[in-house]
Amino acid sequence: MITVENLTKRYGSHAAVDDVSFTCPPGTVTGFLGPNGAGKSTTMRMICGLTTPTTGTATIGGVPYRRLGNPGRLIGVLLDASAQHGGRTGREVLALAALVMGVRTSAAGPALERVGLDASAARKRVRRYSLGMRQRLGLAHALIGDPTVLVLDEPANGLDPEGIFWMRGLLRDFADGGGTVLLSSHLLREVEAVADHLVVIGAGRVVASGTRDELLSTAGTLVRALDPAALRDLLDRAGLSFSPATDGGFVVTAPAETIGRAAAAAGVVLLELRPAGAGGLEQKFLELTR
Template sequence: MIRVEHLTKRYGSHPAVDDVSFTCEPGTVTGFLGPNGAGKSTTMRMICGLTPPTSGVATVDGVPYRRLGNPGRRVGVLLDASAQHGGRTGREVLVLAALTMGVDRREAGRALDRVGLNATAARRRVKRYSLGMRQRLGLAHALLGDPAVLILDEPANGLDPEGIFWMRGLLREFADRGGTVLLSSHLLREVEAVADHLVVIGGGRVVARGGRDELLASAGTLVRALDPAALAAALERAGLAGTPATDGGVVVRAGAEAIGRAAADAGVALVELRPAGAGGLEQIFLELTAGESVREAVR
């Protein structure tokens, strides 16, 4: 289990992370979402003992990361896929990690196979790896010690659609075997497909958290009409507030029956009327983080 309690990090007067609390349970994937500069990476670095918090505490299995004995055997971490020695081969990177963790060096080859890096890739120097290959190598490194917990920051960056689908299956399998996964990603639809729980952060603070299905059920109803202006007027007359969706429709915090009646009374022809939860994570994300800066703070 990962437990984050009132975690805060300030740089001078700037609160990069402000009183963040959540837990990640065994057997689940927790999606950690937020715009650039929201505090996701800083939070994950504090969990992993790389950045000291101003206040609050983060623990893995009840212990701060820095106090874990041989942490690679208990927690697999991927925070930066480029943080590997470019002059070493992929196999050398993993063999050295295995020796450090006290793992049989033969596990390096098995880890490479598990993430889809073949013998040719294993012999290639890391500086010649594509971003997607570095991500796979980083994930192999995280899995090498057979940990019970994975902490992954943007692990799908650089992966093609097939690779993203493969990673989704790997993380789902890991959690289904009792593992705990904390996953940060900008690929909202992929998070929606694999996560059991969601934590949304904006401006350094948690703005929403809960089960995926629970949050998606609160998304409301998506409606689309042949005449968007007429639909907007009909909704306004009925006292139904709506917000524009990313795909051209309108998300309304009301049931389909109320929206349908308002449209029918106004003679507005609808072309779509469905729960916004079907692919609605993107809409929820935009609403919850509206107004947040898209610029990553450099620290």
């Protein structure tokens, strides 16, 4: 299990991460979401021992990363797909990682095959890899120690649709086998398809967390009208809490029946009235981080 407790990182007076707490249980994929600059990467770097917290703790199986004897055998990390020596071949990168972790260098070949890099790619210098190939190599690097935990920052960046579908299956299989996955990504529909739990961060703080179904079921009611200004006035007069949504609509914290009756009484023509959760994670993310 990954456990983050009251994690804070300050740079002078600026809090990049501010009192963040969450857990990632075994057997699950946790989607870690937030806009650029929200503190996701800083949090992940603190989990992996690359950045020292100002306060708070981050542990893997109850132990801080820096105190793990051979961390690559417990936790696989991919934070930057470009952080590979450009002059080495793909096979050399993995063989060196295997040596450091005490794994047989013969594991490099199967690891490359597992992520879809063939013999030609294995012989190619990393500087000649596309971004998608670097992502696959980074995943192979994270997996070669046969870890039980994966921490991945934007692993689908640069992958084509087929590659994204493949990665979704890989992560789902890893979690279904008892592994723990912490996944940061801006591809919200892919996160929605694979994640069991969601943690949403904004301005360095957790703004929402829970299971995917819990978060999407509390999204409120989406309503759009022929006259958006008249609808806004109606919601104001009715004392209903609402926030702007896409396409001129509003997400209202009230049942659909309440909104529909109020609109009918006021003569406001509605074009759409449905649970906001039907808009999926993308709609919920925009509401939480607006």
